[in-house]
Amino acid sequence: DAGITQSPRHKVTETGTPVTLRCHQTENHRYMYWYRQDPGHGLRLIHYSYGVKDTDKGEVSDGYSVSRSKTEDFLLTLESATSSQTSVYFCATSANRSYEQYFGPGTRLTVT
Amino acid sequence: AQSVTQLDSQVPVFEEAPVELRCNYSSSVSVYLFWYVQYPNQGLQLLLKYLSGSTLVESINGFEAEFNKSQTSFHLRKPSVHISDTAEYFCAVSERGYSTLTFGKGTMLLVSP
Numbered sequence: 540d541a542g543i544t545q546s547p548r549h550k551v552t553e554t555g556t557p558v559t560l561r562c563h564q565t566e567n568h569r570y571m572y573w574y575r576q577d578p579g580h581g582l583r584l585i586h587y588s589y590g591v592k593d594t595d596k597g598e599v600s601d602g603y604s605v606s607r608s609k610t611e612d613f614l615l616t617l618e619s620a621t622s623s624q625t626s627v628y629f630c631a632t633s634a635n636r637s638y639e640q641y642f643g644p645g646t647r648l649t650v651t
Numbered sequence: 652a653q654s655v656t657q658l659d660s661q662v663p664v665f666e667e668a669p670v671e672l673r674c675n676y677s678s679s680v681s682v683y684l685f686w687y688v689q690y691p692n693q694g695l696q697l698l699l700k701y702l703s704g705s706t707l708v709e710s711i712n713g714f715e716a717e718f719n720k721s722q723t724s725f726h727l728r729k730p731s732v733h734i735s736d737t738a739e740y741f742c743a744v745s746e747r748g749y750s751t752l753t754f755g756k757g758t759m760l761l762v763s764p
Binding site: 570579582589597638641645 | 683685687693694695696697700702741745746747749750751752754755756757
């Protein structure tokens, strides 16, 4: 499995505050992804990256931004957190387009 | 656009019984297919994948899935389940040439003694 870490693992924040989640990988995978997981919705793609500084929107990108300045790091930012963004966030990586993705342990975010 | 349907949100089964978790997809192009497993409070782990070749693929812990192109299905089966198989299972599809996976909403497998 790819070495993928996410930080923080848990976070509680207040509505309106900015939040940044970090994903770090040690496998030199080109592709990185951010998902959110909510009951009844499965996993939904927020944003993904296909190389350093190359990103694109996913299914549920509103209210989120991303940045990738190094191959190993992919940041997800909630500019102004809302209660609807309370979720579990997963990072994933892939070596090849269309092939399997490897997942990090997740970050549980609660917006109060 | 592709989509994935997992017909059962929850499947209860007794230990040592067989189980089938159903997955259907829609896509107009060639696809790759995956099953992931998620244990409580953990990330998703790849269980098995179909990329090409034999339509029957197997995992190391006794699960298997068969790609059926005519029925656009990729059902997951195990002949005899264990308590430790209790988890949520996700089917996913990617279209060849594209960078993203589409996931089903998951099936919770509940194995009881």
